Amino acid sequence: MTTITFHVARALGRGWGPGDEVVVTELDHHANIAPWQALARERGITLRSVPFSVETGQLDWDALERAITPRTKLLAIGAASNALGTITDVAAAARIARAQGALTFVDAVHYAPHVLVDVKALGCDFLGCSAYKFYGPHVGILWGRQALVEQLDVPRLEPAPDDAPERLETGTQNHEGMVGAAAAVDFLASLGEGATRRARLTAAFAMLHARGQQLGERLWSGLREIPEVTVYGPPPHEPRTPTISFAVQGMASEDVARALAERAVFVSHGDFYAPTVIARLGHTSDGIVRAGCACYTTADEVDRLLDGVRRLARGRT
Numbered sequence: 037m038t039t040i041t042f043h044v045a046r047a048l049g050r051g052w053g054p055g056d057e058v059v060v061t062e063l064d065h066h067a068n069i070a071p072w073q074a075l076a077r078e079r080g081i082t083l084r085s086v087p088f089s090v091e092t093g094q095l096d097w098d099a100l101e102r103a104i105t106p107r108t109k110l111l112a113i114g115a116a117s118n119a120l121g122t123i124t125d126v127a128a129a130a131r132i133a134r135a136q137g138a139l140t141f142v143d144a145v146h147y148a149p150h151v152l153v154d155v156k157a158l159g160c161d162f163l164g165c166s167a168y169k170f171y172g173p174h175v176g177i178l179w180g181r182q183a184l185v186e187q188l189d190v191p192r193l194e195p196a197p198d199d200a201p202e203r204l205e206t207g208t209q210n211h212e213g214m215v216g217a218a219a220a221v222d223f224l225a226s227l228g229e230g231a232t233r234r235a236r237l238t239a240a241f242a243m244l245h246a247r248g249q250q251l252g253e254r255l256w257s258g259l260r261e262i263p264e265v266t267v268y269g270p271p272p273h274e275p276r277t278p279t280i281s282f283a284v285q286g287m288a289s290e291d292v293a294r295a296l297a298e299r300a301v302f303v304s305h306g307d308f309y310a311p312t313v314i315a316r317l318g319h320t321s322d323g324i325v326r327a328g329c330a331c332y333t334t335a336d337e338v339d340r341l342l343d344g345v346r347r348l349a350r351g352r353t
Contacts, residue, residue, distance in 0.1 A: 037145055037166045037176035038067040043204070044141070044162060044178065045071035046078075047188040048110065054080040057107045059138075061086040062312045063095055063122060064114040068143035069312070072112055081109070090316055093120040093269035093276075101132055108138040115147035115158070119310040119326070120269035121252075121279035123147065130159040139184070145169055149330075150248060150277040152241040155179055167213070171331075172220030175213035178204070227331065244331055251329040251338055252278030258342040264349035268317060268324065278329035284348055289323035292348060299344045301337070303327045 058072045062085055069085075076083045084103045087096050104111060111133040116123045130140040139161040144153055148165040155163055162180045167173055178201075180188075185200035192203055221237070228239030253272040259265050264285040270276045284292050289305035296303055306323040307314040314320060327341060 037143070037164045037178075038071075040164055040176045040178045041067055041141070041143070042071045042074070043190065044164075044180075044188065045075050047190045048139075049075040049079045049081070050189040052079050052081050052109055055082075055107060056109045057082045057084055057105070059084045059086060059100070059103045059108055059111045059113075059133075061088065061095060061100075061113055061124075062316060063088045063093075063117045063120070063124065063310075064112070064312075065118050065143060065145065065308070065310050066312070067145070067309065068112050068114055068141070072110075082107075084108075085312075088122075088313075088316070092274075093117070093122045094274070095122075095124055100129060104132055104136050104138060106136055108133065108136055110139045110141055112141045112143070114143040116144070116150065116277050117269070117310065117313065118146035118279070119308045119313040119324075120281055121146075121276040122270055123151070123275035123277060125275070126158050126160065134159065146277060146279070150241075150245065152237060167217035167220055170220055171223060173213045173216035175210055175217055177217065247331075248278035248329050251333055251335065252276070252280065254335060255280050255327060255329065255338050255341070258338070259345065262342075262346055262349050265345060279326060280328075281324045281326045282345075283319060283322075283324050284345065287322075287348065289319070289325045292325045292345075295348055296341065296344045299340065301341045301344055303341070 058081055060069050060072055060083060072083055075081055086100045086103050088094060089096060111129060113126060113129050114124065115126045126142055133140045142158060142160045142163040144163050144165040149170040161184055165177050167175045167177060182200045190204055191206060197203055224240050225233045225236040228236040228243060230236040230239050256267060256272050259267045259282050266283045268281045293303050293305040304326040308326060314323060317324065
């Protein structure tokens with residue numbers, strides 16, 4: 037998905053220059069920031085960044101509205117923060133951008149495993165995600181409005197098709213990745229009931245959301261009860277994914293992750309390629325810990341994580 041975003045950014049940027057602007061957000065994974073930063077260096081455009089609230093983990097909407105002006109060519113925004121779990125109202129953001137004549141590029145990598153993506157409802161112009169996030173292979177996925185895809189000034193070999201979407205492919209397609217991604221979608225659909233695959237997917241995501249909400253609340257509440265632990269991001273009653281990030285007082289995130297691994301609990305640590313978020317939280321040097329609830333996570337596993345963190349916080353192994 038990162039490669040795709042660089043590809044699309046450079047294609048769009050060939051028609052932009054000084055005086056044109058792109059708006060990004062501090063909440064985003066840098067896969068949706070670095071390509072636009074590169075465009076600022078290469079084409080002389082202006083990059084504007086919208087902050088988020090450290091207290092709530094949510095985007096500053098007043099700042100977003102001020103940042104988008106008639107000079108804005110594109111809003112690059114994440115549907116969900118991979119570092120904090122925050123789900124952002126992309127449809128509302130896209131309406132603000134569209135009112136000023138700007139395009140919207142959505143990073144849905146962390147969003148797609150938890151919410152069934154509906155590009156029409158989101159009102160975006162481009163949306164990228166990665167199949168490995170929803171139990172598929174490591175392939176990037178791009179959706180774009182056909183008319184826009186056909187206008188992109190992309191590198192292309194002369195014999196290659198010039199119609200969407202094939203014109204974005206620069207060589208032999210990743211057939212095994214495509215089959216694997218389709219199999220992942222079929223797996224998700226198998227978790228729900230219905231007469232059609234769409235109906236089964238809708239039912240499956242509703243079930244997974246309810247289950248993730250329950251486990252996420254259990255994890256959030258349990259961590260908040262530990263005095264030495266700081267939990268980041270919006271609370272469970274706000275729009276969010278069941279991905280909870282936290283820090284243990286006096287311990288680097290890597291040390292927490294290693295100690296939990298010894299108890300057969302796997303968590304992520306560091307900055308998760310969202311270094312701006314981590315810097316705003318004050319953890320550039322030590323990072324934070326991230327735990328997520330997937331379709332196979334159990335309540336017992338959440339409790340084992342909580343017990344492990346309690347023991348670490350009390351100085352016990």
